[in-house]
Amino acid sequence: MQMKSLWGATTLALLVTGNVAAQSWPNPDLRPLHGDIHLSGGFLPDPHDLRVNAGGPIRVSNFQSGCSGYVSEAPTVSVHWSSGSGGLPLFFTTTNAERDPTILVRDPGGAWHCDDDGGTGLNPLFEAWNARSGRYDVWIGTFSDTRGAATFRVTELSDRMDDSSSSYSQPLDSTPRATVTGRPPNHHLSPRFGVINLAAGFLPDPHSLNVTAGGNIRAGDFSSSCVGFISDAPTARLEWSASSGGLPLLISARSDADTTLVVRGPDGSWHCNDDGAGSLNPLFATTAPRSGRYDIWVGRYSQGTASAVLNISEVIGNVSTAHGDDDCDWDDPDCW
Structure with a gap:
């Protein structure tokens, strides 16, 4: 569901002086009912959750057709955001709601946004790609005029979060070990496209490297768990903290060709994958990564070579089906 950008200060002023002048309306100058949240890009732990009371006496549709729900006059909460230099999006949503929740947000530029069911299930969603720093005033409403409690959630990880869990909405399992029965590629050789040094919490996420996929070694010859053709030397090496x-x-890896992955972990274990990231793109995942060296081979399912992009991330949406336009501006409606 697309976000709806509603009105600026001028439009609000016209509304107040018109037929609804005697009515109250959402007022960002009032003290937020559940206080202020101060967060910066790359914050941990993510998500940040706050239990709040949702709903109120003000019918949002009185001010803008297409918006749903009832909210309080004062904001439910104000989020003071420092974006940093990263490229992660900013999401506001709800979980564990007693009623059908809605959301109304006034962003740092003074624009208003509303949503009803853009998140998981009946939960609303506000999303800002390349979110600007500043104060986001947030009203958590209810679809009907009956109030209830909800958990307000701020996250950079996914725009689809499960109601009862702070984990990814899609299950993420570590890539299993491959049983080695033949001679594996030579991890002692220098990586063809260099060494990448990263630490947990790195930004921008993902870290991308242009590489050439493929080679002359049949990966299935050293393990029946592996497919595709790789080079003897690693494509790249990740030094991970x-x-x-x-x-x-x-x-x-992302490519127009059908690519595969072989990864040797810091403990000497081997892992292979073909289409784990979707659309013929492979994925290696570890849910409890240890520090050390990860040797990486980007292969091609068939013989030959192909151009590819190697991506390293801590965010599942960045390597599967998340928003793919890194140049999308946070307040561009075409990005929603």
Whole structure:
């Protein structure tokens, strides 16, 4: 569901001086009912949750057709956001709601946005791609005029979060080990496209590297779990510094060709994948990454070579079906 950009200060002033002048309306100058949240890009733990009371006496549709729900006059909460230099999106949604919740947001530029069911199930969603720094005033409403409680959620990880869990809405499993029965590729050789040094919480996410996929070695010759053709030397090497933040480590490739992955972990284990990221793109995932060296081979399912982009991420949406336009501006409606 697309976000609806509603009105600016001028339009609000016209409304107040018109037929609804005697009515109250959402007022961002009032103290938020549940206080202020101060967050910066790359915050941990993610998501940030706050239990709030949803709903109120003000019918939002009185001010803009297409908006639903009832809200309070004062904001439910104000989010003070510092975007940093990363490229992650900013999401506001709800979970564990007693009623059908809605959301109304006034962004730092003074524009208003509303949504009803853009999130998971009946939960609303506000999303800002390349979100600007500043104060976001948020009203959590209810579809009917009956009030109830809800959990307000701020996250950069996914725009589809499960109601009862702070984990990804799609299950994420670590890529299983491959049983080695033959001679594997040579991880002692220098990687063809260099060494990548990253630490948990890195920005921008994903980290991307242009590479050439494929080679002359049949991956299935050293393990029946592997497919495709790879080079003897690693395509790239990741030197990884882990933390206790709880995010996974995700290595994927994107190409017009059908690509595969072979990864040797810091403990010497081998892992292979073909289409784990969807659309013939492979994915290596570990939900409890350890520090150390990850040797990476980007292969091609058939013989020959192809251009590919190697992506390293901690956000599942960045390597599968998330919004794909890195140049999308946060307040461009074509990005929603």
